[in-house]
């Protein structure tokens with residue numbers, strides 16, 4: 001079965017799917033994106049992703065290529081054509097094709113690309129043992145709340161973390177506080193049992209998984225405090241974990257080579273992971 005990708009109105013074989021060399025996403029990273037999970041063939045938390053996509057477009061004064069009613073139809077068709085039952089759909093919107101110039105082009109239609117592929121998520125071993133994170137300076141621009149494709153600082157941090165033997169990089173701001181991961185949100189269960197994560201402000205990407213996990217945590221009766229934590233607080237925490245569309249809730253058991261809590265996934269993290277899996281199944 002050939003892989004099919006949507007590009008500006010056409011469903012084409014993936015190896016032929018292309019945008020123009022003067023697409024502004026290609027030349028300026030003048031583009032936004034979303035990654036939506038597919039579970040049992042269904043698009044998960046689609047409304048929340050579409051809300052965030054609209055916010056990203058609005059923040060950059062970028063037009064939507066299709067209406068909010070039509071976009072889910074395209075996503076569902078790409079999922080179906082590729083027979084993805086468990087995986088991801090990737091949506092990218094750029095400001096379109098225009099001669100290279102910093103000013104926004106007038107009368108240029110935005111480009112829309114949608115692709116989908118199967119993904120397994122973290123391994124059983126990663127869930128059972130937890131993963132390691134390594135801290136890096138947060139070198140991103142001051143609007144990572146916009147889900148824009150200019151991810152170079154994220155890539156550099158994550159590659160560095162991999163080379164240091166870690167699964168993810170935790171980005172640390174100039175004040176010594178963890179903002180988030182390179183592609184995930186960061187959480188700890190502090191010494192007093194409170195669940196801490198950076199507030200959803202302009203210095204992090206407000207994860208869809210993050211907001212759903214916070215809702216589940218409040219339902220569970222946990223004390224949820226949206227405030228930034230330091231690396232030292234993470235090292236003395238009871239538990240730590242990451243959230244993201246692909247991995248849902250993933251335990252963290254080492255930070256910069258040092259053990260967190262008991263050195264194994266904690267009970268609160270595992271409970272939130274189980275609740276999140278249940279939510280996804282629904």
Ligand SMILES: Cc1ncc(COP(=O)(O)O)c(C=O)c1O
Pocket residue numbers: 035154180181182183184185205206207208209210243244245246
């Ligand atoms: C920087 C960053 N933070 C957090 C997330 C997690 O967001 P979500 O839960 O919506 O996947 C992502 C996902 O791509 C990300 O790139």
